[in-house]
Amino acid sequence: MGSAVSLAAGQKATINPEAAIFLGKIPRVPFASFLAPFLTGPRRIPGFRDRFKKVGTPIEESIIAKYNLRVKRITIAEVSVVVVEPPHIEPDNTSKIILNIHGGAFVLGSARDRTSLLMAAEMGIRVYSIDYSLSPEVRYPVARDQCLTVYRHLVRDFDPKDILGMGSSSGGQLILSMLLLAHREELPMPTALYLCTPAADLSGDGDSMIVNAARDVMPTSFLAQMVRQNYANSEVDDRDELYSPVFAHYEADFPPTIITVGTRDCLLSSGVRLYWKLRAAGAKAELLISEGMWHAFDWETEMPEAVCTRAAVRTFLTEHTPHQHTTPDPATADQTGTPPNAGAEQQAGSAGTGARAGTGRG
């Protein structure tokens, strides 16, 4: 425990024992600010990816097995998208999808990660998770523009009222930036949004960036340098509203949004500030903060705080999406769960996301 992040008795007392065990395994990194530039450059990214995958893959596979999820890979306008389908789709969700943009500091993670899997399984809904290109192979704004391309197709192929959005950490930046552009194009907005500890400010400012710098899952200086050295391009101003969307102008028609963070989270301030920004715009926003929790704790599969937060998120999303009051005709209902408007999409010459979801390649 001597080499782990700080955790006093008074902090252990107000979190679940599982959370204390988790924090007890997070290494304290001495001289983090000094070391960060050397340990997070492009040549170091493959190592980070390997370690992340080694931890993540067995958990992902156990979730797929436990919930009997179907995972397919489709292509929408040349962008790879992972479609996760639970065996039972909630009656209210048969025509709905969640568009997910995964996290991983823009440099790691995958579209089939826990965020997609748990959301599909626990909410009983199809998740379309964009497998955007990672950095440093591409830099800002390539991934964001891939997400926008996919979104343009989704709002054509589905009733926009049936689209929910979701992004975690860097995925929060990507989905916000993408929706700001979509709004400029006058595309319809998704019906509701879930932002898990969104990276809404890449400038490095914020109360929590300082106070939680050495007590979150990774030193803040590592995250900041990882983004700076791999994701940022040479021209971007880190207060540009599309790069750091907490600085953007929002309007009242922005989708109802639930934001989740923890008190130990380096992005606590990012979530707090985004909440007030959306609220000031007249948009519906809810901010859920959890005691003693770290960056993206939401996705711990069994930890009580995470389970509780995910349940609250589902409540919000359900409350802010239209309900399907009609019972589908069993004679015409598609047992595979293909969205009812998939046929129409095909006729309209679309990329056929709906149909491909049922005939995916992977």
Next chain:
Amino acid sequence: MGSAVSLAAGQKATINPEAAIFLGKIPRVPFASFLAPFLTGPRRIPGFRDRFKKVGTPIEESIIAKYNLRVKRITIAEVSVVVVEPPHIEPDNTSKIILNIHGGAFVLGSARDRTSLLMAAEMGIRVYSIDYSLSPEVRYPVARDQCLTVYRHLVRDFDPKDILGMGSSSGGQLILSMLLLAHREELPMPTALYLCTPAADLSGDGDSMIVNAARDVMPTSFLAQMVRQNYANSEVDDRDELYSPVFAHYEADFPPTIITVGTRDCLLSSGVRLYWKLRAAGAKAELLISEGMWHAFDWETEMPEAVCTRAAVRTFLTEHTPHQHTTPDPATADQTGTPPNAGAEQQAGSAGTGARAGTGRG
């Protein structure tokens, strides 16, 4: 600035300049944990009170003058209550009151403080603020029981639907503890509740009690020792549900409650945990967190973060109280703003709080 609490450039960047100036004046106290027991005992309390009054009184007087408030002192069942009345009462609020329990670590502060004055002025509503006995002159649970006595009378004299509750910091503990007892007595609950950075856990535990220990308005160790040496009695268990009401059992009929805290607030964790507790009980709760803000920042008169938070609180309280749809008959409407049912109270032989509000002694 060298002797003030820490405030890095990245923290200054996300708060208003007024807030940075405020934080720049808060002294850093070296060896706070060591010194706390010696500096916060009963003999030190008069000094704290004097300093608190010296800062607070001119601000209070300027608020009274600016808004032309009437401040009266009445007695309800031998407990002194300050009634603050704004010159203009909002049409929806003519029969409503806010019951306020002020803060001050149980040892200082007054019923005529900024919390009563600003609330009355900005919401256009009468505020009844209990002038409970301070510690160390009395100890737990004397002040709480005084509050309960007043509450018993208020729910008789007013329609409980017209009573809103409010408490700041230690006042949050007092109002929660009082309402838990009132619920056991099967008294009606107030229609909505505003808890400004409530002291819902006096055990000293919580993530923010550690991480914000030396960066809030007063060292956490001072507050903890002040409460322990002056307010606690010799028998109380600091996890008793009436002493630390975050440990209490709540039910879905608990009033809709809005809780406000800041990320620099030592009671951030207290607010966060209480929010989840109320939510889990099925009660309506909202948690408002403000970036970089300290304990009880809400009551800075002009600071943008505080102004914004108070506006959000008023929105919540208005949304969760019944609206008066009928226009009062001008021939019978009481121009002094005395509650419409004051006469009936008198006839019923009550302590006559409503009527006394109009004929107060101070």
